[in-house]
Amino acid sequence: ESVVIVNDVIRDDGYCCSSFYGVVEVVALGPTLASDNMAGESGSTNQAQQVQNRQPHLSKQDIVHLDIKSLTPLSHDVISRQATINIGTIGHVAHGKSTVVKAISGVQTVRFKNELERNITIKLGYANAKIYQCDNEACPRPDCYRSCGSAKEDSFVCDRPGCNGRFRLKRHVSFVDCPGHDILMATMLNGAAVMDAALLMIAGNESCPQPQTSEHLAAVEIMKLKHILILQNKIDLVKESQAQEQYEQIQAFVKGTVAEGAPVVPVSAQLKYNIDVICEYIIKRIPVPVRDFLSEPRLIVIRSFDVNKPGCEVDDILGGVAGGSILRGVLKVNQEIEVRPGVVSRDQDGKLTCRPIMSKIVSLYAEQNDLQYAVPGGLIGVGTKMDPTLCRGDRLVGQVLGAVGALPDIFTELEISFFLLRRLLGVKTEGDKKGAKVQKLSKNEVLMVNIGSLSTGGRVLAVRADLAKIGLTAPVCTEVGEKIALSRRVEKHWRLIGWGQIRRGVKITPDT
Structure with a gap:
């Protein structure tokens, strides 16, 4: 099986702790596929079968018979494996943004210490969650909504006593959890993260608005985000009268802004109280975004690494991996790609020269899910045949990956x-x-x-x-x-x- 390993932490017993998406996940290492196996139709068919064997509980993706025109952000074979709606979490520091994301998706969007010190890219934490609805109409809301991690199967039995329904997959969303405050603002404004909606976090035990709350709301207005859900978090720490009083403060605060009329949901991320209400809102109130699948694909690289461990055999060396969000188009396994600006250097006269990197996609991943093709939404890991040195330690960050000859100047x-x-x-x-x-x-x-x-x-x-x-x-x-x-x-x-x-x-x- 071809496995993209995403960090150099390999344990002695042949397991690898991967921390690509801020998730510590133990991945069993099978025999690695030599990359020349991937060439040609036979390679891709073999690989499709292998993927099918590895994750049989998810919908099968067939790259040979793929018709891009028929794809939508709700196509079952897409949302079974990757997220198609991006939701930003915004709000004042320590109001519980990451905790709410963790309560919904089960993913801790960990950040590494060196990112904040080195002022390199804005490391966005992405966490994917599948949102389900019970198909038994008698199942009362909001209990008929449920959220799980992205590796969960697409339908499972409802556990409410006396309900014979099944939970069916309705949406697959990606939460964009930004680290620093200034960084969040820059990210939001320059489109490194395509956000379709936002969760505005307000802590119930502090007065509203706190300074950053209003700034983030200003950024949302600049971005023209229409769909906002206000979460009144930490509701377990206050009395009912305080919560009611703060609810009125919130309404006064959002009056006249883009968030006016947005529903306010009291939640407790720690106790997982009302998380199902957020799921219901996501299904009912956030429309499915219009995506451009037909243009030439373009992906903004926000992370890149060399996945080979030191001392590995020459025959087993895997190409570099780039992670990022697709802005438009569909990337497919075995597709020829170009990365721009590529290798930047100066000639003898001190003039800048750029040499774009040409390569080929060997594998695609969304969290731990293997993909045959990837559409816009969430963070996608792209395994290539590039020289791994070019990708080591985030060297490709800020570059653009896409179809050969179709990238901008x-x-x-x-x-x-x-x-x-x-x-x-x-x-x-x-x-x-x-x-x-x-x-x-x-x-x-x-x-x-x-x-x-x-x-x-x-x-x-x-x-x-x-x-x-x-x-x-x-x-x-x-x-x-x-x-x-x-x-x-x-x-x-x-x-x-x-x-x-x-x-x-x-x-x-x-x-x-």
Whole structure:
């Protein structure tokens, strides 16, 4: 069996602790398929049969007879194995975002210590959950809704006494759980995570609104997210009268915003109280997003690694693995792919050159589920035939993976129209001090620019009214019209100061 191992932690007894998706999962290592087995139709058929043998409880994906035109985000063979709806969790720090995600999906969206120190990409925690509904109409709501992890079978018997119904799979959702606060804002604004809806967390034992709650709501308005569910968390810590009083505060707070009229659900993530109500809301109130399956596929890389353990035999070396979210199109096993900008270097004259990486997809994964084809939604692991050194330790982060010849241009300089926030986010100031106001952009200052999943330095070369020219430290593969987030160094921290939209730029032609 071909297994994508996702961390170099291999135990002596031939088991591997994989921590790719923030899940510690023990995967049995079978004999590895040599990658040349994968070539040609026979290879893909063999592999499809093997996948079928490995996860017989999930719906079978047949790549040979795949008709992309007939796929929808609710096609059974898709949602059986991967998520198709992305839901962001937003709210003030320590209001229970990760805990709620864990209560719904059973997945702990762990983050690694070094991510926060090294200011590399925004490591989004993704956790997938399947949402079921009992097919017996007499089954009372909300007990007839249930959520489970993504590896659970697609239908199982309802455990309510006297109910002979079965739970059937209705939705497969991915929760995007963002770590840092500024980082969350940058991520939300620049489209590294495609969010279809949001859960706004408000802790019941604190007054509403807390500072970040209103900022996140502002970001949601900028993104034009329509579907919001407000969760009044930690309800087990307060009296009924307090909860009622805070409910009125919440209603006053969201009046006039995009969240006006959004349902407020009292929950306790620790005690798993009312989690089934959230499931009901997700099925009934969040419409299935319209996805573009027919365009050429494009995936933003947010993680990448070398899955080979030290001292492994040359014949057994596996190609590099890239993990990311598909923006559009369908990726298939055995497809030829290109990664841009690829390998970036300077020639003797100090001129930047980019050499895109060409490769082939060997395997696709969503959490532990093996895929034959992957559609937009959730985090997808792509096993390739790339040199694993190119993928080691997140080297591919910020690059774009897609069909050969169909990726956008590579830019080294951008001209943007930008919009600055009125004041800095997350900086508490006494009274109305000058410090919290966002100063105008000045020539030659260095900003951090977030484009897709790439964080890079950008020097302001020229600025006029709401237009700026920015020279980038690292070349980026993007297109005109994309949104970018701008951050400035304030008191040793990068703080989000605004966002912009690419109007045009200086391109470099990649070496072939």
